[in-house]
Amino acid sequence: MKRLITCLLALTLCAGLMCAPAAAAEESAPSRLTPVQVWGTITRLDDDSILLENSNESNPNSEIIVHLSETTYLIDAVTGDPMKTEDLKDGDTVYAWVGPAMALSLPPQAAATIVLGNIPADYAVPQYYQVAEVKPQIAQPINPPQPLTYVEFTATDGTEVKITDKAQLTPYLTKNMVYLESILPGTELLVWKDSQGSVIKAMLFAYDYRGYLSVSEEAVSVNGAVVGKTRASEDGDVLLPIRAVAEALGMEVSWDAAKGAVVSYGEKMIKPAPLTTNVLFTAMPGGEILGVDGDGETYETYGTCVKENGVTYLSLHTLANLLNLFIAD
Template sequence: MIFTTGAIKEINQDQVRISGEGAYREIVLNVQAGAYILNAEDGAQIGLQDLKKGDKVTAYYGPAVTKSIPPQGNAIALLVGTPKTGSAGMYMQVAQLEKNQDSSIKALCTNADRIVTISPDVFAQTADIKEGSELIVWYDIMTMSMPAQAKATKVVLLPAKADIKVHTGAGTIVLNGKELALSEQDIIKTDGGAVMLPLSVIAEGLGYDIVWNGENRTVDLQNGACTMATLTIGSKTYGKLKMAVLLERAPEIINGKTLVPVEFFTDVLDLKVDINNSHI
């Protein structure tokens, strides 16, 4: 996680060009669906269309940038504006949590260079903060130690992002932030309001072993020796561990690939799925 603090120099559709100080003095960032655009003072959401040339901003992005001049990357979070008093919010993703005896928690960011202590009087629902959670935190003082440490004065817990993003318009599937390589046989089928997704490429991306029984036309998703889910072609009854789950759509085979309804991933595998018809 790296950042640049400065001002918006140019806006071009879903790209912003930022000039300032940080990992790169000038950077062009793609602001894709899922990127956070937030007020630096209170964490309120801001629309991309509301950004203006000259806006003060701290942009957070990953290390994967182009070698062009200026370099280009993908925005993770844009904190816009300068608070009238106190510090601007800092974006962080939690890598590790430690619970203290006074019910406060210590959150280590994924860069492993900052630890923020969050007390219940600042953020009452500390139990809602998990490893992987994304936060905006405010603080008055941060130590010069390594890792640096601070006590939060205000915290905003950002909404969890979808595990799977399906862009029906582009015909793409993004799993945990990475686009899956789909073959010509891996289709996304839309039928009215229903969406059917290719099972194997997603399940393998999730780390499951897939066991096909041709005689019974069943598929098992296994994690080691444990069968996490079972389905039968043509049957609306799915297995979730040792429970049965009834969905409105049965799995089917098209182009030699098993397709399952989106609800298989949400109701059986307990994942969050976002469906839209946009391009990435």
């Protein structure tokens, strides 16, 4: 679904942002494209789509077709339990996070990341967030380190959220234990708040990345640990050292005269089925950058690859996509 979302046109979204009230635009300016929240009444329901009469006044579209897929979370807004499409019916109120891109049609269409149903009247609907940056809690000089008592994070839409150890933390559809320490850049979660705005419950979805990158003007960190220095290309693109980043994830990096840098699964890494190749991607300085998808098929991607003083560098976003890493703010 993520590739589908990426491929959809974003022109309708841009128009919606331009039509939003100026005051709302001044409150916070998201640094990246994020899912758009829509809500309203179901006027038509199919197996894989919902026609929604949109009640979000900041969105210029009175109706929107919300597409559902196998990866869409369809969740009971009260309990957090999964729902089925057949649990919905015409006239129901639902909240959905879609896009961020919308297909140009009438009404516009977008793929849903999450849909909330079974919403009682006047109920404080939980909010969906993806963590962009976690603000570290000041560590106390105690050995061994004590569990966190709170986590503050900035979501990808710019919202500031604080979750304390008083809140109930639950995983979605697993029996894994989750803690405040489980909230990392890239984490997706649903958050319930009380009438004072304090978080009383948070439900964490399975982490969708191998880890996260943090990039400054001079250094790059993988999962919070500095692994190397960054470099800028002639056109201002941020470049990262392939070997330093990949090896921090337990991968192996070699050099091939015909392919350039070759990044492969390490001995201790679990290779997903049905892959038969160990190679994740190859990158030739000044040449092709080839990735390997989940079916073992090779595809070409684009970015800047250079070699300098024996170190091979690759564009930040290209490397993050090839290694499935979240880019933290």
